Amino acid sequence: MRRYGKNPDEDDIRSRPNPRGSRPRTNIRPKHEDAAEGMVLTVDRGRLTCLVEDRTVVAMKARELGRKAAVVGDRVGLVGDLSGRKDTLARIVRIEPRTSVLRRTADDDDPYERVIVANADQLAIVTALADPEPRPRLIDRALVAAYDGGLEPLLVLTKSDLAPAEPLLETYRPLGLRYVVTRRDELADGGAERVRAHLEDRTTAFVGHSGVGKTTLVNALVAKERHRVTGGVNAVTGRGRHTTVSALALPLAGAAGWVVDTPGIRSFGLAHVDPSRVILAFPDLVDGTEGCPRACSHDEPDCALDAWVADGHADPARLYSLRRLLEVRHHEGD
Numbered sequence: 659m660r661r662y663g664k665n666p667d668e669d670d671i672r673s674r675p676n677p678r679g680s681r682p683r684t685n686i687r688p689k690h691e692d693a694a695e696g697m698v699l700t701v702d703r704g705r706l707t708c709l710v711e712d713r714t715v716v717a718m719k720a721r722e723l724g725r726k727a728a729v730v731g732d733r734v735g736l737v738g739d740l741s742g743r744k745d746t747l748a749r750i751v752r753i754e755p756r757t758s759v760l761r762r763t764a765d766d767d768d769p770y771e772r773v774i775v776a777n778a779d780q781l782a783i784v785t786a787l788a789d790p791e792p793r794p795r796l797i798d799r800a801l802v803a804a805y806d807g808g809l810e811p812l813l814v815l816t817k818s819d820l821a822p823a824e825p826l827l828e829t830y831r832p833l834g835l836r837y838v839v840t841r842r843d844e845l846a847d848g849g850a851e852r853v854r855a856h857l858e859d860r861t862t863a864f865v866g867h868s869g870v871g872k873t874t875l876v877n878a879l880v881a882k883e884r885h886r887v888t889g890g891v892n893a894v895t896g897r898g899r900h901t902t903v904s905a906l907a908l909p910l911a912g913a914a915g916w917v918v919d920t921p922g923i924r925s926f927g928l929a930h931v932d933p934s935r936v937i938l939a940f941p942d943l944v945d946g947t948e949g950c951p952r953a954c955s956h957d958e959p960d961c962a963l964d965a966w967v968a969d970g971h972a973d974p975a976r977l978y979s980l981r982r983l984l985e986v987r988h989h990e991g992d
């Protein structure tokens with residue numbers, strides 16, 4: 659696994675597998691026991707917009723946090739001016755341990771591996787059934803990122819007025835994914851409700867290639883004043899999409915839950931992915947890896963999974979799907 663490319667600014671659940679373990683606790687925590695709890699809604703050039711109770715508070719990271727970055731979805735502790743009034747600035751003094759991380763590997767445009775969203779329960783992978791054509795490799799990459807980061811995937815297939823969902827669903831059947839099929843002209847007429855049913859009481863990060871109808875969908879799920887125009891203006895900062903690289907957390911309308919809109923992620927770099935984490939999403943195959951060589955990629959000749967499946971312990975289609983997912987790690991830029 660590649661670690662050297664890691665942004666020193668980032669921290670994550672994997673770099674401290676045992677939070678109460680050998681790492682000495684800092685003495686920061688007691689000092690800020692009275693810090694208010696908040697959630698990061700969006701980040702723009704070092705300014706973090708946080709929800710504190712029902713107020714929107716702009717904050718900066720306190721220097722004492724060092725290089726650790728807070729990202730959208732982070733639960734944080736804040737001190738200072740929490741009034742939320744214009745031109746006030748609070749300080750983030752604590753970042754709570756994350757339950758999940760949606761991350762992206764460094765690419766040509768950005769040399770750092772980044773956490774895009776923290777603490778999301780779910781990754782909604784938005785794919786148009788046509789216009790633009792579905793790109794299964796991109797879906798596979800998003801699935802790997804979800805499994806690696808501890809998010810449950812949800813396949814959202816849009817533009818069903820243009821093409822049937824069945825062929826694509828067939829490809830993903832062995833993975834047993836939850837999915838929902840939508841079309842723009844039905845969103846106001848029960849379609850949004852069907853999507854909402856999958857989002858209730860959860861935090862869902864939405865990813866999708868440009869043009870798939872993600873904005874159309876997100877707008878149908880959040881309150882009108884939060885709407886983004888197609889083509890993209892950040893509802894909190896009011897700036898266009900090209901000036902912000904941050905995700906944006908929006909409250910789900912009509913139910914509890916958060917929709918986290920992510921900026922056009924063109925591809926998921928997956929160089930950071932650890933196969934042993936991906937396989938956790940395949941509980942039926944996990945036992946079969948006992949006979950694997952150390953640090954098995956599960957995609958090599960000595961992998962014990964072939965014999966395990968040949969012996970009838972699991973469905974060959976499941977192993978095939980796992981291998982297809984592991985394989986996309988080697989096709990960067992798809």
Ligand SMILES: Nc1nc2c(ncn2[C@@H]2O[C@H](COP(=O)(O)OP(=O)(O)OP(=O)(O)O)[C@@H](O)[C@H]2O)c(=O)[nH]1
Pocket residue numbers: 816817818819820840841842843866867868869870871872873874875888889890922
């Ligand atoms: N036929 C059809 N068109 C749709 C549907 N949903 C959205 N569209 C259209 O597809 C185009 C792209 O939709 P957007 O919602 O802007 O897509 P996006 O994924 O946010 O794309 P970017 O804004 O480029 O990131 C728009 O012209 C929409 O009106 C649908 O269900 N069916």
Ligand SMILES: [Zn+2]
Pocket residue numbers: 947950951954955956957960961962963
């Ligand atoms: Zn193996």
